[in-house]
Amino acid sequence: MKIICVHQSADMYGSDRSFLQVIKYFNQSGDFEKITVILPRSGPLVAELEKLGVDIIYMNLSLLSKTYLMKLQWGKIIFPLFSFNSKRKLYNQYDVVYVNTSVILDFYLLAPFLKQMKVIHIREIPNKFLSKVLSFLLKCAGSKIIFNSNSTLNSFKKLDRSFVVHNAFEGFSKEFTTAIEERPDGLLHVLLIGRINGWKGQDFAIEALTKIRSSRVLLRIVGSTSLGNEGLVDELKKKVEKLGLTAQVEFLDFVSDTAGIYAWSDVVIVPSTKPEPFGRIAIEAMSLYRPVIAANHGGLPEIVENAVSGFLFEPNNMDSFVAALTNYIDDRKLLQQHGLNAKRVFDEKFSLNGFYQKIDSVFKSEMV
Known part of the structure; x- marks a missing residue:
């Protein structure tokens, strides 16, 4: 069989890495003699896909991007739809169509004309209005x-x-899979990584x-912005200076090899x-014995x-967040124990083998 896979980005952030995992599953399953990936542009993801020997096609996609919508850049959404016929002819050359996001408008318009197996992988929680629109489109598709979670499903x-x-996550190399150690500098290394x-x-x-100005905490913010939002990083750096936190906050641009970044934390x-x-x-983070403080x-x-592999705090509540962080500032043994618990939970619930088995069951049930 032949499969065509559509993705909205070419970066190496969370959704891109998850997309790459699915492509690796297709590549290893032996069910597909040809795998073609459609991307809107080139980027770091391309090099990883090329290692798998898949075909790559660059194509303008109609994306329901928040940036496009907020900045009223309607042309970037509408103009890609003019290639409707050529996209339909291309998709109909394949036995399976896999779409890695809910925001590709092309797919919803094409879906009624595609009679082969179609799978859409949703990794976004839309607002209430968009949820109603997408739910209707998905029903018609x-x-x-x-x-990717019960929370996403329920939205x-x-x-x-x-x-x-x-x-799931494939894990880092054994070089980095060590438990948390004591810090010679006495600082609690706090990591916030991802798109800004x-x-x-x-x-x-x-x-x-x-x-917590007096506490020995060093926050490292790692990441870059999407196109059109480059000024956000400058705004954050100015805020750090204005608040007098330059000794407690540092910035790094996004890097594709993040193992060392996590190991620092x-x-x-x-x-x-x-x-x-x-x-x-x-x-x-949990795969490297790092506990997580999350909203x-x-x-x-x-x-x-909560209180086992990290802490959950009340969303948007700074006092709740600081209370969770203070637990680790005051008790490094608790930090280390939660790190061990985090690694155990990762191995039990989020390993790659279990992910592949579940994805396989979704696809195989349509192939028999």
Whole structure:
């Protein structure tokens, strides 16, 4: 069989890494003689896909991007739809169509004209209005739907042929798989890694540090912004200076090899101000014995067990966040024990083998 896979990005953030995992499953399964990936542009993801020997096609996609919608860049959404016929002819050359996101408008318009097996993998929690629109489009699409968490599933109206498959992580090399050690500098190394935007919590975490200025905490913010939002990093750096936190906060650009970044940390924070559909950062951290402090909404409570593998705090509540962080500032043995617990939970629930088995069951049930 032949499969065509559509993805909205070419970076190496959480959704991109998860997409790559699925492509690796297709590649290893032996069920597909040809795998073609459609991307809107080139980027770091391309090199990883090329290692798998898949075909790559660059194509303008109609994306329901928040940036496009907020900046009224309607042309970037509408113009790609003019290639409807050529996309339909291309997709109909394949036995299976796999779409890695809910925001590709092309797919919804094409779906009624595609009679082969269709699978859409949803990794986003939309607002209430968009949820209603997407739920209607998904119902009309006639595809199988994979949700990356129960929280994501519950953000949509009830849909037939739906499955929940939690994201997984393949793990880092053994070089980095060590438990937390004592720090010669006496600092608690706190990591916030991921795309920088208005809701991932970078701004929140910086302001929260003003409540614990005297504590020996070093926050490292690692990540870059999406196109059109480059000014966000400069704004965060100015805020750090204005609040007098330059000795407690440092910035690094996004890097594709994140193992060393996680190994630097003692605890990883996921302070997202809006619900995370899943929280891949959390399981990556847990795979390296790092406990996680996360906002108690979205898919994160399905990953982090409060006071066992980290702490859950009230979303957008700085006092709640600081209280969780202070637990580790005051008790390094607790930090180390939670790190051991985090690694155990990762091995039990979020390993790659279990993920492949669940994905396999979704696809194989349509192939018989």
